[in-house]
Amino acid sequence: MTNLSRRSVVAGGVGLGGAALLGLRPEFARAADFPTKPFTAIVDAAPGGGHDRFTRAITPEWTRITGQPIIPEFKPGAGGVLSATTIVNAPADGYTLGVIAVSSMNVSIALGKPQGFGFGSFAYLGTMWNGPIAVFTGKDSKWESMTQVVEAAKTQKITAAVAALRAMYHISGVIFDKRMGIETQFVPYNGGGPSRQAAMSGETDIVWTGLYDASANYDGLRCLCVFDKENPIPDVIDAPTVYEMFPEQALTLLHPTAYCVSAKVRDENPEVYQYLVDAYRETYTSEATQKALIDLQFQPASLKYTSPEELSAIEADFIEQLKSIEI
Missing domain, CATH: 3.40.190.10 (Periplasmic binding protein-like II)
Known part of the structure; x- marks a missing residue:
């Protein structure tokens, strides 16, 4: 457990005034002693693919905001289960990020493929892309x-x-x-x-x-x-x-891919988790990141930021749809 809460309130710690003195934006003030080392991103595909290109595109702005880079670690295989297992089992210190195809992972969980985790094992930072x-x-x-x-x-x-x-x-x-x-x-x-x-x-x-x-x-x-x-x-x-x-039978079927951490980070280190969410949102929505992604031929319409709360709602709806069929 990090000492973010303690550092944010002790004398000489970082409130809004302290944040200004340190040159930090107020929303990042509570994580003044985090991060202190590079982040690892567990990527569920081989180098050169969309997940890799996305991670490299956001790294410059993420580094500017947090002071630390993202280093990809590639773990393709088993339909994303191998990388997901690595994310879930990582320490709850917030330094291990991951890439999850949200609906696909929910299908894998419903099929009983993963061992040792299930629905609710991931805490989302925001979408990489999303589309129907x-x-x-x-x-x-x-x-x-x-x-x-x-x-x-x-x-x-x-x-x-x-x-x-x-x-x-x-x-x-x-x-x-x-x-x-x-x-x-x-x-x-x-x-x-x-x-x-x-x-x-x-x-x-x-x-x-x-x-x-x-x-x-x-x-x-x-x-x-x-x-x-x-x-x-x-x-x-x-x-x-x-x-x-088909208005009477209509349903929404989305296929979001998101950056995430283990749910343990959110539950055991909520200040760190909120810092990561804020940093990711600022990184993703920045003009520099959006331009970099579009230059890499990502579809602009797919690059609308979806929050953790919105992703959780999408996930819950899809899980309900899964319950309607036998798989």
């Missing part, structure tokens, strides 16, 4: 609307490509199928790219994927449905939302 699930079909496909696909599924086989079975996109499709009273045949491919290629080529009727994940394939795909209350990029993708097409 969407259904696409090939540009030259016969399918003109999601309504047409749903009606056809009642009398014939409809094939849907997914990155993998019993993973986020597949589970999203299963949840929707149950609401609509249909049964799609889900076909697994080795990753998101191959699954989208399957729909583009006509090998499958549709593909379940992320709205932004498909950005590299927009020229070869048509979006049939966006699983959010609004289409966040109507100037890029001309597609209706599930709320417009």
